[in-house]
Amino acid sequence: MSEYLKSKISRMYYLSDISKTEIGHHLGISRFRVSRLLEQAREEGIVQIQINEPIATNTEIEEKLEKRFDLRLAIVVNPSDSTDEGIRRAVGLAAADYLKNLLRDGDVFGITWGVTVDEVIRSLPTKIDHRLQVVQITGGLNQTAIDINPIDLVHRVADIYGSTPYVLFAPAIVGNPATRDAMMQDSSFQDTINMFAQVNIALSGIGAFSSSGDSLLLKAGYIQNEDLENLQACRAVGDVFGHYFNIEGEACNSELEERTFGMGLEQLKKVRYTVGVAGGVQKSLAILGALRGGLINTLVTNLATANDILEKDLIIAR
Secondary structure, X not given: OHHHHHHHXXXXXXXXXXXXXXXXHHHOOOHHHXXXXXXXXXXXXXXXXXXXXXXXXXXXXXXHHHHHHOOOEEEEEOOOOOOHHHHHHHHHHHHHHHHHHHOOOOOEEEEOOOHHHHHHHHHOOOOOOOOOEEXXXXXXXXXXXXXXXXXXXXXXXXXHHOOOEEOOOOEOEOOOHHHHHHHHHOHHHHHHHHHHHHOOEEEEEEEEOOOOOOOHHHHOOOOOHHHHHHHHHOOEEEEEOOEEEEOXXXXXXXXXXXXXXXXXXXXXOOXXXXXXXXXXXXXXXXXXXXXXXXXXXXXXXXXXXXXXXXXXXXXXXX
């Protein structure tokens, strides 16, 4: 009879999604008795739980990253296609799967730019029934980068969630600090800027700093020779949320930072979930700097990059 009861309770709990309290009431036993019988059913093999993960991940490396950098979560994918495009696709799919479960009614979702961010949004369902606000938290890129412009990305996410987007019709970097300060006070931007303090989940790509012109900000023409010299003097390794930093995650407090239009780093550090999406070993130092500085608290990357990050961190720490 006990075996039958364990089987019956297991079917009710796992297959019919009936709560332990409801099962106990139906069968005339306590909730604690139900819990104990469910535990015995698993111990005795009556219930066998198998998780069929749609994306190949590496739990051991994820746990190492989470422990080493005090992360809320690390997701490490192991794509069969190791090209840059294949890595972006796998990272984007994993991040989208995570976000569609993380985002809930009432959340305020901040978005920046990035080719991987674009891949995340492409991987989301076309419609999701949650009521949330979507906010552009950095200025935009020029028309040469329209596919990854945050204005476009924010509109696409807002369409998915059926919400009104908060956008910034302004460049990511302006001509001088005074212009940036004036724009931050301009009434035409206030609705969006006022939403910054309410953002509780933020998504960004992680860019690797290079003076060769690979950076999106360089491609967009926002960074001049003097800016490059200052970033090199700072030993910049990357940018996240539109802000450049060194290997320790310290902001490069150059004039460029004072000309950057969007959510400030101190405000970003107060966001509950700051999700960085990036893959490829060419970005290892940039990701490592973001992790060491606590600029992100959730990371989605690929296995080869994750291993490289951990190795480089050990070398730097010596």
